[in-house]
Amino acid sequence: MRNEKTKATATAMLLAFALAAGLPAIASAETVLRIGMTAADIPRTLGQPDQGFEGNRFTGLTMYDALTMWDLSSADKASVIIPGLATEWKVDDADKTKWTFKLRSGVTFHDGSAFNADAVVWNVDKVLKQDAPQFDPSQVGVTASRMPTLVSARKIDDMTVELITKEPDSFLPINLSNLFMASPAKWQQFYDKAEGADAKAKSQGAWAAFAKDASGTGPWKMSSFTPRERLELVKNDNYWDKARVPKVDKMVLLPMPEANARTAALLSGQVNWIEAPAPDAVPEIKQRGFVLYSNEEPHVWPWQFSRAEGSPWNDIRVRKAANLCIDREGLRDGLLAGLMVPATGTFEPGHPWRGNPTFQIKYDKPAAQELMQEAGYGPNKKLTVKIQTSASGSGQMLPLPMNEYLQQALAECYFDVQLDVIEWNTLFTNWRRGAKDPSANGANATNVTYAAMDPFFALVRFLQSSMAPPVSNNWGFINNPKFDELVKKARQTFDPAARDAALAELHAASVDDAAFLYVAHDVGPRAMSPKIKGFVQPKSWFVDFSPVRIAP
Amino acid sequence: MFAYIARRIVYVIPIVLSVALVCFLLVHITPGDPLVAVLPADASQELAAQLRSAYGFDRPLPVQFGLWLWRAIHGDLGNSIATGRPVLSEVMHAVSNTVMLAIAAAIIGFTLGLLLGLIAGYFRDTWVDKVATSFAIAGVSLPHYWLGMVLVIIFSVQLNWLPAVGAGAGGSGAWAWDWEHLRYLVLPAITTSVIPMGIITRTVRALTGDILSQDFVEALRAKGLRETGVFRHVVKNAAPTALAVMGLQLGYMLGGSILIETVFSWPGSGLLLNSAIFQRDLPLLQGTILVLALFFVLLNLLVDIAQAAIDPRIKRS
Numbered sequence: 064m065r066n067e068k069t070k071a072t073a074t075a076m077l078l079a080f081a082l083a084a085g086l087p088a089i090a091s092a093e094t095v096l097r098i099g100m101t102a103a104d105i106p107r108t109l110g111q112p113d114q115g116f117e118g119n120r121f122t123g124l125t126m127y128d129a130l131t132m133w134d135l136s137s138a139d140k141a142s143v144i145i146p147g148l149a150t151e152w153k154v155d156d157a158d159k160t161k162w163t164f165k166l167r168s169g170v171t172f173h174d175g176s177a178f179n180a181d182a183v184v185w186n187v188d189k190v191l192k193q194d195a196p197q198f199d200p201s202q203v204g205v206t207a208s209r210m211p212t213l214v215s216a217r218k219i220d221d222m223t224v225e226l227i228t229k230e231p232d233s234f235l236p237i238n239l240s241n242l243f244m245a246s247p248a249k250w251q252q253f254y255d256k257a258e259g260a261d262a263k264a265k266s267q268g269a270w271a272a273f274a275k276d277a278s279g280t281g282p283w284k285m286s287s288f289t290p291r292e293r294l295e296l297v298k299n300d301n302y303w304d305k306a307r308v309p310k311v312d313k314m315v316l317l318p319m320p321e322a323n324a325r326t327a328a329l330l331s332g333q334v335n336w337i338e339a340p341a342p343d344a345v346p347e348i349k350q351r352g353f354v355l356y357s358n359e360e361p362h363v364w365p366w367q368f369s370r371a372e373g374s375p376w377n378d379i380r381v382r383k384a385a386n387l388c389i390d391r392e393g394l395r396d397g398l399l400a401g402l403m404v405p406a407t408g409t410f411e412p413g414h415p416w417r418g419n420p421t422f423q424i425k426y427d428k429p430a431a432q433e434l435m436q437e438a439g440y441g442p443n444k445k446l447t448v449k450i451q452t453s454a455s456g457s458g459q460m461l462p463l464p465m466n467e468y469l470q471q472a473l474a475e476c477y478f479d480v481q482l483d484v485i486e487w488n489t490l491f492t493n494w495r496r497g498a499k500d501p502s503a504n505g506a507n508a509t510n511v512t513y514a515a516m517d518p519f520f521a522l523v524r525f526l527q528s529s530m531a532p533p534v535s536n537n538w539g540f541i542n543n544p545k546f547d548e549l550v551k552k553a554r555q556t557f558d559p560a561a562r563d564a565a566l567a568e569l570h571a572a573s574v575d576d577a578a579f580l581y582v583a584h585d586v587g588p589r590a591m592s593p594k595i596k597g598f599v600q601p602k603s604w605f606v607d608f609s610p611v612r613i614a615p
Numbered sequence: 616m617f618a619y620i621a622r623r624i625v626y627v628i629p630i631v632l633s634v635a636l637v638c639f640l641l642v643h644i645t646p647g648d649p650l651v652a653v654l655p656a657d658a659s660q661e662l663a664a665q666l667r668s669a670y671g672f673d674r675p676l677p678v679q680f681g682l683w684l685w686r687a688i689h690g691d692l693g694n695s696i697a698t699g700r701p702v703l704s705e706v707m708h709a710v711s712n713t714v715m716l717a718i719a720a721a722i723i724g725f726t727l728g729l730l731l732g733l734i735a736g737y738f739r740d741t742w743v744d745k746v747a748t749s750f751a752i753a754g755v756s757l758p759h760y761w762l763g764m765v766l767v768i769i770f771s772v773q774l775n776w777l778p779a780v781g782a783g784a785g786g787s788g789a790w791a792w793d794w795e796h797l798r799y800l801v802l803p804a805i806t807t808s809v810i811p812m813g814i815i816t817r818t819v820r821a822l823t824g825d826i827l828s829q830d831f832v833e834a835l836r837a838k839g840l841r842e843t844g845v846f847r848h849v850v851k852n853a854a855p856t857a858l859a860v861m862g863l864q865l866g867y868m869l870g871g872s873i874l875i876e877t878v879f880s881w882p883g884s885g886l887l888l889n890s891a892i893f894q895r896d897l898p899l900l901q902g903t904i905l906v907l908a909l910f911f912v913l914l915n916l917l918v919d920i921a922q923a924a925i926d927p928r929i930k931r932s
Contacts, residue, residue: 099780103890104698113697200669201699204650207662271699290700291709291890292786292882319780320889321877323764327779328880331771488895533660 094311099337103320109274110245111202116604127243127279135607142603159231176248180218185247187216210238246278310612335592357586361515366580369498369507380438382577387431388476406581418571451506456487458512497532638904692902702902713883717868724808728815736823754813760874763806780880803879811864822853862918
């Protein structure tokens with residue numbers, strides 16, 4: 064009996080000791096999120112990331128904030144613009160090119176300096192004012208094109224700033240989500256120390272130093288950076304939005320451009336999160352208990368038709384027939400193993416810019432055949448069309464197999480589809496040159512996927528006649544007065560709800576006109592360890608890393 | 616010997632200039648916009664023109680080449696368009712990682728290649744020869760990126776013995792010569808070594824067989840020289856050719872393998888080239904190709920000098 068008592072006491076003491084020794088260790092254990100990105104290099108860290116929206120996702124929205132930001136809190140609702148470093152904004156009643164933005168008070172950069180109107184003006188000037196010391200040509204391209212009408216900024220008082228556009232543009236608050244606020248004070252420190260023959264060289268030196276020791280206002284702070292290999296971010300405990308202070312201590316970003324390498328890194332436990340796993344590894348990833356997330360992205364996989372003189376796509380019956388002849392669900396469930404959403408337009412039902420198109424895009428082969436017969440084609444008189452595409456490329460999903468699927472499907476509706484496969488970068492460059500350029504090589508449609516985050520990128524650059532090459536991406540020279548009128552109306556409607564209604568009207572008109580062959584939306588698949596909790600995958604190119612936590 | 620070395624160095628100058636010209640022209644004649652990394656396809660014409668001018672791409676090609684060459688001679692390869700970082704430091708950092716990988720792979724590949732080649736040559740047409748030759752054929756025939764993936768699946772995913780990707784838990788910047796870091800080198804080094812191993816095995820096997828059938832070997836044996844002495848003569852006679860092949864193989868490995876470094880996310884010159892190609896980062900692409908070509912030329916020069924030192928007949932010719 065005594066023996067048992069002694070045993071029990073000893074066990075209790077051992078347990079108490081183990082708990083006393085172990086608890087602090089558990090409490091202080093650092094939680095680290097290790098992410099395998101698809102990028103081949105760490106996106107630029109100096110405020111305006113490169114590498115498209117993957118860059119914004121990992122080195123933009125993590126370390127920096129913009130005046131406006133995307134709401135990334137819901138997996139079900141469309142992601143919309145919400146206040147960021149600006150709490151409210153309004154356009155001038157008399158002069159619609161002038162906007163007043165009220166800034167959030169009490170926000171500081173990671174270096175401790177204050178965020179204020181001077182900082183906003185400084186950040187606008189870094190990409191728009193060529194004689195400003197901080198002007199950096201390398202940041203201009205990825206920024207200015209995403210806010211095409213902004214021309215300057217002016218301080219009104221410490222917490223109010225005026226932004227001026229070259230024409231009335233209701234899209235400005237949306238566009239401003241692309242202008243990230245870097246710390247002027249931190250940059251000035253580097254500039255003062257920089258060596259260089261002239262101010263331009265010193266400025267370049269300051270930006271190079273800033274990129275290695277960046278300072279924004281975002282929920283994550285840079286802790287170490289090895290170019291091309293890894294970026295370590297730690298949580299910013301002083302983040303202004305207490306609800307978005309990160310739940311994990313550290314995030315390590317690792318470039319892994321090869322899908323199989325990313326998948327192996329996840330399966331072997333080197334990372335606990337990967338972007339875009341290898342599609343054929345998805346069953347094994349799930350079988351081993353990893354969790355796969357995906358959601359409809361603002362992305363479109365289309366054929367953009369040539370509307371130049373002589374193009375067969377000038378006949379609306381042909382455009383509609385092509386849209387009705389594709390079994391998108393078959394494509395999703397077969398070739399793409401569920402990793403796509405069938406596209407019935409640029410925006411799907413539930414999106415504020417969807418509208419109510421009367422032309423319902425669906426799989427209806429008899430209707431497609433009938434339209435083609437009305438247009439003068441049939442089994443013995445096929446319509447030859449030529450599509451320029453690439454073998455790979457950012458956002459292109461599986462371009463060759465998908466185009467071959469379309470080729471087979473459209474053959475049943477009297478199309479003879481010829482594919483002109485070129486290198487991705489060349490296809491992308493040709494996109495800007497247009498259907499009439501020799502680079503089109505006789506193609507009457509091009510297959511370049513696009514992001515549809517904001518109205519300019521999603522609609523205006525394709526549908527407005529003045530956006531025809533070489534100005535922007537109206538590759539096919541669409542010239543529809545109705546589209547032009549609706550673009551103007553949307554741009555000049557400043558009440559957000561009315562602006563969204565105008566955009567919905569424009570979108571519905573483009574679907575009714577079968578402006579594109581709408582095929583698929585990407586779903587941004589990512590796989591992660593089952594220990595990762597709290598993650599929400601919104602209907603966006605971006606995600607919020609703040610609520611993510613790692614279960615013990 | 617000095618005159619020979621001087622002559623070889625003089626020959627290097629036109630080679631280097633030709634390499635510089637070819638690599639400049641190659642990257643400029645390929646389709647695509649050199650500003651694609653910093654200029655989205657929807658950028659305005661004014662913006663495109665502004666950036667083209669800022670980066671100097673609006674100047675005639677001969678002017679661009681002249682300026683680039685002049686700066687390159689002074690050790691300035693410009694800045695990467697995509698990252699803004701100096702090309703020279705980017706390339707040297709990547710090359711140092713590739714050199715580490717190449718040396719590790721050379722140690723494995725050359726040792727195994729020499730060993731298997733000598734064994735196969737000495738025991739020609741026996742089962743030993745067949746086994747060694749099979750290894751050599753497998754080495755040169757297997758796609759190395761495929762082998763890399765298979766090794767990752769076995770040793771990283773299934774057995775969890777070795778890491779699948781990267782160059783150390785803290786990246787190559789925090790590299791240390793301990794097992795924690797060396798384990799990251801094992802799989803990429805083995806994968807890189809298989810082709811040189813196969814080529815050297817086959818070369819040394821052929822050389823050994825050829826030398827063993829020559830009259831002087833018979834004469835050495837007839838004079839009563841022991842087999843170890845004969846072996847020494849065989850090795851000495853095979854060395855110049857084997858050395859030349861090894862030099863070439865080391866040159867290829869120092870050039871980095873885009874496929875292997877991509878499969879293992881090894882931050883070397885192959886991965887750098889891959890990134891530069893896909894981003895159309897012309898200064899980075901030109902700089903990387905130039906530095907790698909210079910390495911190759913330099914290595915060939917060193918091999919030629921070493922060959923001449925081993926075999927005086929080469930120097931005389």
